[in-house]
Amino acid sequence: MKQFKRRVSTLVLSALLFSQGMMADSFVGGRTDFRDESIYFVLTTRFYDGDSGNNVLCWDNQESQKSTKDPCWRGDFQGLIDKLDYIKALGFTAIWINPVVQNASGYDYHGYHASDFSKVDCRYQSSDGSSGDVMFKKLIDAAHKKGIKIILDIVLNHTGNFGEAKLCPEFTRSEKLATQGSISCMKPNASVLGSDYDDLKSGDQYQRRLALMKNTDGENHDTHNYWHHVANAWNWDEPSRWWGQIAGDCVDLNTENPAVDEYLVKCYGDFIKLGVDGFRIDTSGHIARLSFNKAFIPQFTELGKEYASARSLYDGKEAGSPFYMFGEVCARFGGVTYRDQPNLSPYYYTWASSASDLNSWNSDASWWDNQVVPEGAAPLGNMTLCLNEPNVKKTSNNAWMLNGAYHTPDYSQSSGFNVIDFPVHYNFNNVGSVMNMVKEDNLYNDATWNVVYVDSHDYSPQPNDGIRFSGGTNQWADNLTWMFLFRGIPCLYYGSEVEFQAGKKIDNGPNGPLSDTGRAYFGQNLEGTVTASDFGVFTATGQVAKTLNHPLAKHLERLNRIRQAVPALRKGQYTTDGCSSTSGWSWKKAYNANGVNSYACVCMDGGATFTGIPNGTYKDCVTGDVKTVSNGTLTVSCPSNQGNARVYVLNGPGKIGEDGPFLYTVSAASADNSGLAADPGTTWNDVVETTEPTATVTPNGGSFTSDTQTVTITLNNATSGWYQIGDGEKVAINGSSATFTIGGDMSYGESKTVTWSATGNSDGTTETNSDKVMFTKLDPNAAITVWVESATAPYIYVWYKDANGTTQEPNGAWANTKAMTATTYSGWYSYTAPAGVSSFNFILQQSAGGNKLTGDVKDVTADTYYAVSGSSAAVTSERPATTSTTPTAYTPTINDDSEISVFFETSGSEMPYVWVWDANNGNRSYNTNTTWPGDAMKLDGTLDTGAKVYKWTYTGSLTTLPTGIIFTHDGGTKYSSADGIFTNHGYYTTSSSLSATKTIMANTDSEDVYIYFLNKNNYDKVYCYLFIDKDAHTTWPGLEMSYDSSVEHDGTMGWYSLQVPEGYEDASFVINNGKDGIALNGETAYAKTATASIFGIKANAKDPNAWYTITGVKVSAPTQAGIYIHNGKKVIVVK
Secondary structure, three states: HHHHHHHEEEEEEHHHHOOOOOOOOOOOOOOOOHHHEEEEOOOOHHHHHOOOOOOEEEOOOOHHHHHHHOEEOOHHHOOOHHHHHHHOOOOOOOEEEOEEEOOOOOOOOOOOOOEEEEOHHHHOOOOOOHHHHHHHHHHHHHHOOOEEEEEEEEOOOOOOOEEOOOEEEEEEEEOHHHHOHHHHHHEHHHHHHOOOHHHOOOOHHHHHHHHHHHHOOOOOOOOOOOOOOOOOOOOOHHHHHHHHEEEEEEEEEEEOOOOHHHHHHHHEEEEHHHHHOOOEEEEEOOHHHHHHHHHHHHHHHHHHHHHHHHOEOOOOOOOOOEEEEEEEEOOOOOOOHHOHHHHOHHHHHOOOOOOOHHHHHHOOOHHHHHOOOOOOOOOOHHHHHOOOOOOOOOOOOOOEEEEEEOOOOOEEEEEEEEEHHHHHHHHOOOOOHHHHHHHHHHHOOOOOOOOOOOOOOOOOOOOOOEEOOOOOOHHHHHHHHHHHHHHOOEEOOOHHHHOOOOOOOOOOOOOOOHHHHHHHOOHHHHHEEEEEEEEEEEEEEEEEHHHHHOOOHHHHHHHHHHHOHHHHHOOOOOOOOOOOOOOOOEEEEEEEOOEEEEEEEEEOOOOOEEEEOOOOEEEEEOOOEEEEEEEEEEOOOEEEEEEEEEEEEEEOOOOOOOOOOOOOOOOOHHHHHOOOOOOOOOOOOOOOOOOOOOOEEEOOOEEEEEOOEEEEEEEEEEEEEEEEEOOEEEOOOOOOOOEEOOOOOOOOOOOOEEEEEEEEEEEEEEEEEEEEEEEEOOOOOOOEEEEEEEEOOOOOEEEEEEOOEEEEEEEEEEEEHHEEEEOOOOOEEEEEEEOOOOEEEEEOOOOOOEEEEEEEEEEEOOOOEEEOOOEEEEEHHHHHHOOOOOOOOOOOOOOOOOOOEEEEEEOOOOOOOEEEHHHHHOOOOOOOOOOOOOOEEEEEOOOOOOOOEEEEOOOOEEEEEEEOOEEEEEOOOOOOOEEOOOOEEEEEEEEOOOOOOOOOOOOOOOOOEEEOOOOOOOOOOOOEEEEOOEEEEOOOOEEEEEEEEEEOOOOOOEEEEEEOOOOOOOOOEEEOOOOOOOOOOOOOEEEEOOOOOOOOOOOOOOOOOOOOEEOOOOOOOOOEEEEEEEOOEEEEEOO
16 A cells, blocks of 8 residues: 555656646646647547436447446446546547437437437536536536637437437337336337338338338438438448438438528537537548538627637636537548539538538428429439539648748638548558658648547557557557648547557447447546646556556657647648658648747657758757757757657747657666556446336327227326316316217318327426327228329239238239229329228339338328339329329320321220230241230220220331231230231220221320411412311401411412410311301411421321321222311312
């Protein structure tokens, strides 16, 4: 025991000696921006347990948590408050903590699975009842009082998969600590998730939750488009990663939707008001730069200015610096440009977007409300604008000295957003590797703002990027020396100061104890007391004193102090020009702004010679050595051990601190590199199922077809309650339940809500909860129809439970489903449920029992519309009415006189097939499907009688006509036992399947028709009177024709013309001069379609002289006035 006390005394003494010569103001030149800081990154729940009464288990992997006595939710805000002096003793001035907003997932101790952006997670509450919000504010204030800044990790890219309190409120959460260790603290909102959610298997529950956010079941649940919907149409290494779901519990938000952006800015803006000093923005590389530059960075910057006073330090005695933001643009690659794509590289995000791109942004959130976006859709709206941003490199010399001196940086093109230096991080196995990375620092707007670290909660340097850095103590020391003395804002992941969990897998998810990972609990190494009078100046006792005496911890203490004493090290520009190293590396740094002029020459792992430097007196911060430069040249010596350095500062402070294990004059000082403390484990709140007062509604909403619906509300864990129908009076529930009826005053299609409230005593406090469900009254004789737009008839499997709970399959079992029925609307098929079925489920199939076109579509209570695209189908905004508002009388048509086709009429519901061949050429087949029974015919229309007419069109290259035809149904059953005769464009029926009853002529109804008249007698005015039977288009004399001098026909120029009104293309007409009863018979007139040549009708390649009467009779030429078909066009002839 005495020996232990002597060691403690020695440490206290060394710490006091360490402080000698330290300036009253640790930060020479002041803390004017965030480059003055150094950052210590902690996972709050894994750092230090200051309140064991609020420890709870995560829902998943509980056996591992219990067996190791290590609940995931262990560290807390009180623990950080208690150990602020430890972080300050290491010399760090800012703390980056993981996200604090309410989370929901089975393993969410880290904070990256948000379920409510507007509040601090309830598991951060103290055991005495102070809320998480209160405790977080307490932490901010305590840190500021000690001069420490707080960086809050935030997530803009995604939520968890349990919905979000405002955007998709799938659950109501109990905030009682005793309930947090069980998923039962999450009460499903039946009106959102459905009344059967609790009955589903966990995998199906996940799919239900996800569908409500992502439309993955083909339904348009996300009507506001708060989430992206590109499904799997994205790639990690392409810009499409900006809207891809990166993990099952990271559901990607639509950051191109202003409604989402405004909500996130509001929620996170409240943390700026609380006083956080900066944001680290998670998964920034999965959001487009334009989205940041338009929707987030300017807004957060302005809020930072507005609430600057909340960031003051030392009880308001020191103003905080401007609000700082840096993002994680993941780039696991061996170069600065990620896979040859600037727009996916970290530096890209430090640059401003063009004014034209910013001004083109659609800030109207209602635009998204009007878009139906099925899962798997292509980018749209502002997403396409992001894709169009120039994918180019820009360059800047803001980080580099020019001509050996500092220059004023140009920030006119800066985005105001900074980044983690991922290329340095991912290649930080040694200093040589990162010196190669900084050769392209000009690609950043200003690399001196980059946050630099070796490893983190996600990755370490390649190639073993999944484990905490294990390069050894000496390599750690070398990396830290470079990190603190070269450029950027240095950052350290908790525990790396003692090589905590080196070589351990960083994150193993819920697959074993956290104690075996890089996210193990660190608190056992912090037991004891520590008091920091300044950054890097402290006294300590107990285990924490030993931790602070670790070689790397002592190295960090001194590096921090040296950096704080030299402004050029913190925020200066640098150059390696005029730097010659004997071994290792060397550089110059300069800063001259805000009334501060600082210049330093730095070398590490060996001596160096510096040329072209200002003359004057240089003092080394490591050894205290003083050198006078009169010829612009400085030569210094330095031992070549890893981590050692020399920092000669013009008019500098001299030696900072005492020699340590790596930074020393001649020989290394001692340190304690013995083993770390073992974790004894802790206690936690036992899992308690929630006993909050609730109510059960039976049935739990939905639709009904009877005149009235009986409803029962049963109170659970409640002493009193009430219910309310619609806007009616609240009715007290006497006893444990109440039964009533609704619907008597409701009309079909009307909905009413039933609201309930339950009050009871929970954990000694009175609590009230409420919820509501909706009932809809449906017409029992009405039927629900599923409409599908498809090139071919899809199949549909339908099921529901009847009143007895028996599953019904009205369209056949899974393997024997029937095809959907073709409709009168081109390309649309339908299925109508049996009358009286108010709700059912379905799956669309490619064939009976075949591949699915959709997943399970549940609880269909109204007409539903889908569109098939390839091998899947999704909800569509299209409607059959857009094709044909009111079905018109169907007439079989031929689109091209040269096509080979036939028609077939049937009054049955069967699908007809056709087998076609040419007996004159070896019975060669004309079928696409050359196996019996041939090709399925396609529905062409429905007659007024209800009979359906199907059409088959040959799609091959043969030009000669077939000779034989057979029509079949139901797998090959013939309509007639004999073979039929093929007639091109022939119209066949079930009773006449051997020969055609008529031939269908080419259709020209869609063409505009014009009538021309040659006014030989020079009448003042010419009219055209149109009529169909007794139905005239207008009163006599009709429509006035207009003169067109440019028209030439039969060698004559200048004709009067009239475009025939729609609907009168088949009308008879009389041309007249406007005088009663006088027709201009015998005058010259002709008609043509708008698409024909102006001088006549384009010749038909097969028979250029062929004419047909309107009844289909072929003639050599018109012999009398009337309507004719010539070259597939309608022609009106006047004789």
